[in-house]
Amino acid sequence: MASNRGVVYIKPGVVEVQSIDFPKLELGKRKCRHGVILKIISTNICGSDQHMVRGRTTAPEGLVLGHEITGEVIEAGSDVEFIKVGDIVSVPFNIACGRCRNCKEGKTGICLNVNPARPGAAYGYVDMGGWVGGQAEFVMVPYADFNLLKLPKERAMEKIKDLTLLSDIFPTGYHGAVNAGVGPGSIVYVAGAGPVGLACAASCHLLGAAVVIVGDMIPERLAQARSFGCETIDLKKNATLAEQIESIVGAPEVDCAVDCVGFEAHGHGDEAGKERPATVLNSIMAVTRAGGSLGIPGLYVTGDPGAVDANARIGMLGIRIGLGWAKSHSFHTGQTPVMKYHRQLMNAILYDRVQIARAVNVTVITLDDAPRGYRDFDKGAARKFVLDPHAMIPA
Secondary structure (H helix, E strand, C coil): CCCCEEEEEEECCEEEEEECCCCCCEECCEECCCCEEEEEEEEECCHHHHHHHCCCCCCCCCCECCCCEEEEEEEECCCCCCCCCCCEEEECCECCCCCCHHHHCCCHHHCCCCCCCCCCCEECCCCCCCECCCCECEEEECCHHHHCEECCHHHHCCCHHHHHHHHCHHHHHHHHHHHCCCCCCCEEEEECCCHHHHHHHHHHHHCCCCEEEEEECCHHHHHHHHCCCCEEEECCCCCCHHHHHHHHHCCCCECEEEECCCCCCECCHHHCCCECCCHHHHHHHHHECCCCEEEECCCCCCCCCCCCCHHHHCCCCCCCHHHHHHCCCEEEECCCCHHHCHHHHHHHHHCCCCCHHHHHCEEEECHHHHHHHHHHHHCCCCCEEEECCCCCCCC
16 A cells, blocks of 8 residues: 655644555545545645644644645546646645635635535644645645646746745735735835745735835844845834834835734734734734725634633634724735635746745755754744655755
C-alpha cells in the first residue's frame, strides 16, 4: 500500500510528522468521483494553523493540519472532466461544491454543502468540516473541476515560491485591501506584519496605494515591510497610533485600514504584551477617516479556550461600534473567497507585476522540519514557511 505522512496536531504547542492514511477518492462510504488525489509540491504553514497549535481553538488532537496546498494531479475521479493527471494546480483553502446558492454567487468561503456544522469548509481546520489537511505528502481534493486553478506547467516550477501563495495568503491579503477600498492614491494602514499583513501590503501597492503603513511590535517583521517600500509603525512605542501616522503623512488618519491580526491581538504602547482582543478593531476605527472602509481578514473565532475573559471565549469582544457608526464606517469580515481572485493574481505573478514571495520572505523547509517551522513562526519569525514534502522546489 502507498505511504503518506502528514503534520499532526498533538496538543497545545506540539505537532508531529506521522504516518497517515494514503488518500482515497472517497467521501465517507461513497465514491468521490468528482475528486482528485494530489502529490503535494508545496504546502504552507499559516497563522491560522498557529492559532490551533497554540491551543486557542477547539481543534481535536490528531487533526492533520494544512490548508495552503499546491500539487500535481496523480489520480482523477471518473466525473472529473477538465483537470487531468499531470496537471499542476493551486488549491483554494475554501472547499466549495460549486452547486449551492452561495457558490453560484461567488461566495465560495461559505459553501452550504461541504460542512454539516456551518457554512464554509477548509482542509485541516477546526470546525471546518473534518477534511484531512494538506501538510502532507498526498491529499484528496473534492469538486476538482470547480475548485482547482490549473497553473501553466511550463512556468509553474519556475515561479512556485510565488504561486504557492495563491491558495490563501495572497488572495486573503488582497481581499482585505479590496474590501477596505484601496485604490490609486490611497493612504492605507495595515495592522500586522505577519505573512497575511505583508501580503496585504504588497496587494495595496498592486492596487495603486500612494502610502502603505504597516504596524507591528516585532522589529524583524517591520524591517521586512520596509524592504519592499512600506512605511512602518512600532506599536510598542508610547506614542499613539494616530500620532505615529501623523508623523508619516501629516494627518492623524488614513483613508482605509485592514486588520491582519485577528483575535490574539495585543495592546499598544503601555499595554504591549497584554492580550487585548479588540485592540486592532478599535484602533483602526479610530484612525480611519469618516466614510472609510475596514477590511477584516484577520481571524475571529466563536470558541477560544485560552481567551482572557469569559466573553472573549465565545468571540464576544469590547468593540466600540458606536465609533464606527458615528464615522459611517463599512466593515467587511469573513473567509476570503479565494476563487474570486486567484486567477488574476496568478497572472500578476506570471507577468512580474508583483514579487509576493519576496514580500513575505518565503522560506522553504522539509516536511520533517515542520515542527521547527511552527516553533520559529510562533516566536515571530519574519518568514513564510513553505513545506516541500518531495524535494521538488528548486533551490
